[in-house]
Amino acid sequence: MNKVTMITSILLAGILTNNMVLSKFLGICPFLGVSKKVKTAVSMSIAVTIVMVIATAVTWPLNEYVLREKYNYLQTVVFILVIAAIVQLIEIFLKKYIPPVYKALGIYLPLITTNCAVLGITLLNVQDGLNYGLSLINALAAGLGFMLAMVLFAGVRERLETANVPEFLKGLPITLIAAALVSLSFLGFAGIGG
Amino acid sequence: MNKNLKTLTNGIINENPTLRLVLGTCPTLAVTTAAINGVGMGIAATIVLICSNAVISLLRNVIPNKVRIPAFITIIAGFVSVVQMLVKAFTPSIDKALGIFLPLIVVNCIILARAEMFASKNAVVPSILDGLGMGIGFTCTLTLMGMIREFLGNGTIFDIAVTKGHIAPMIIFLLPPGGFFVFGMLIAASNALAKKKGKTVVETIGCENCPSRGICGKVSCEQTAESEVETNE
Numbered sequence: 001m002n003k004v005t006m007i008t009s010i011l012l013a014g015i016l017t018n019n020m021v022l023s024k025f026l027g028i029c030p031f032l033g034v035s036k037k038v039k040t041a042v043s044m045s046i047a048v049t050i051v052m053v054i055a056t057a058v059t060w061p062l063n064e065y066v067l068r069e070k071y072n073y074l075q076t077v078v079f080i081l082v083i084a085a086i087v088q089l090i091e092i093f094l095k096k097y098i099p100p101v102y103k104a105l106g107i108y109l110p111l112i113t114t115n116c117a118v119l120g121i122t123l124l125n126v127q128d129g130l131n132y133g134l135s136l137i138n139a140l141a142a143g144l145g146f147m148l149a150m151v152l153f154a155g156v157r158e159r160l161e162t163a164n165v166p167e168f169l170k171g172l173p174i175t176l177i178a179a180a181l182v183s184l185s186f187l188g189f190a191g192i193g194g
Numbered sequence: 195m196n197k198n199l200k201t202l203t204n205g206i207i208n209e210n211p212t213l214r215l216v217l218g219t220c221p222t223l224a225v226t227t228a229a230i231n232g233v234g235m236g237i238a239a240t241i242v243l244i245c246s247n248a249v250i251s252l253l254r255n256v257i258p259n260k261v262r263i264p265a266f267i268t269i270i271a272g273f274v275s276v277v278q279m280l281v282k283a284f285t286p287s288i289d290k291a292l293g294i295f296l297p298l299i300v301v302n303c304i305i306l307a308r309a310e311m312f313a314s315k316n317a318v319v320p321s322i323l324d325g326l327g328m329g330i331g332f333t334c335t336l337t338l339m340g341m342i343r344e345f346l347g348n349g350t351i352f353d354i355a356v357t358k359g360h361i362a363p364m365i366i367f368l369l370p371p372g373g374f375f376v377f378g379m380l381i382a383a384s385n386a387l388a389k390k391k392g393k394t395v396v397e398t399i400g401c402e403n404c405p406s407r408g409i410c411g412k413v414s415c416e417q418t419a420e421s422e423v424e425t426n427e
Binding site: 026123124127174175 | 274379396
């Protein structure tokens with residue numbers, strides 16, 4: 001497979017067929033918790049995408065050159081600590097140098113440390129044996145997929161607000177059923193990109 | 195003694211981590227395609243929960259308040275690695291079924307939330323009991339959901355054929371949409387029971403139980419996000 005088709009298939013898989021939230025069930029908490037408005041959904045997913053790419057950029061070489069040979073069992077511990085440190089650093093950096101961005105994304109950053117989507121994607125990249133460049137693209141694709149799911153779902157939820165829902169389904173149950181329908185529609189993409 | 199018993203049963207019914215606190219939704223949805231996977235995930239998380247609760251409770255006066263979250267995460271990650279290796283060595287089939295969700299126990303909100311809400315404020319024995327109770331509650335819900343999905347999607351329960359061969363299974367229940375749907379129905383059922391007993395109904399994903407609340411210090415994610423958007427405008 002040449003490079004272009006490989007990159008395209010990774011992007012398509014990450015965004016549509018193997019969507020982080022809707023088919024791998026990673027990052028459900030923000031998906032259900034911060035998706036009431038399209039605007040907040042977009043900010044949250046931008047923050048997640050940035051952290052995913054930077055986290056992959058750091059953890060991949062760390063695993064390849066330090067952990068892989070002898071210290072494989074430390075993978076989980078090291079990865080989560082690196083992610084926690086990266087999130088802190090990004091927060092400090094944005095606060096100091098780009099305050100408007102900090103104001104828009106800052107509140108989402110602490111939530112991202114314990115987001116399973118970020119740890120998940122760094123671990124998956126290493127497990128799947130992707131090389132450095134493809135890992136970064138995979139992280140970006142996962143982030144974009146997360147964004148697509150969040151934005152679509154926020155759109156659905158904005159409509160749900162005014163819908164006449166049966167009493168026993170009000171609140172979280174109807175949100176989950178709506179998520180089931182959105183996820184069902186994503187099944188339709190199966191097979192795209194091989 | 196009575197108080198300890200209450201701590202234990204609290205996690206199983208009143209504050210069931212998945213159905214009442216709505217924590218740990220990712221593994222709940224992902225691994226429950228078969229009942230046995232639910233049991234495996236539940237037990238793995240319970241072991242981590244008990245051990246991390248015990249250690250964090252012992253260290254509660256030593257860990258500085260400012261770095262408590264990273265400290266908790268490190269302790270939890272240590273125990274997760276232990277459990278990961280044990281599962282890999284003794285039950286490889288469960289290891290295969292749980293896949294990425296086994297190391298992801300580290301970021302399971304239930305464990306960090308119990309560390310933050312309970313273990314860091316209470317003595318060792320109640321903390322262990324709390325971990326055990328929460329773990330049992332988590333395991334029960336996962337097993338129940340696994341049984342429902344396995345029955346509807348494959349016609350079996352714990353691999354024992356029930357309607358298999360007689361009725362065509364609804365495979366959709368094994369796929370992601372089935373997970374969301376069954377979980378939604380379980381929450382609706384638990385809400386209906388709670389309402390009957392005059393308890394509060396779960397409306398949205400609970401921020402008061404969110405482990406990150408200590409860091410972000412706000413009442414709810416939704417409100418935080420909204421007020422932030424308003425001030426920006």
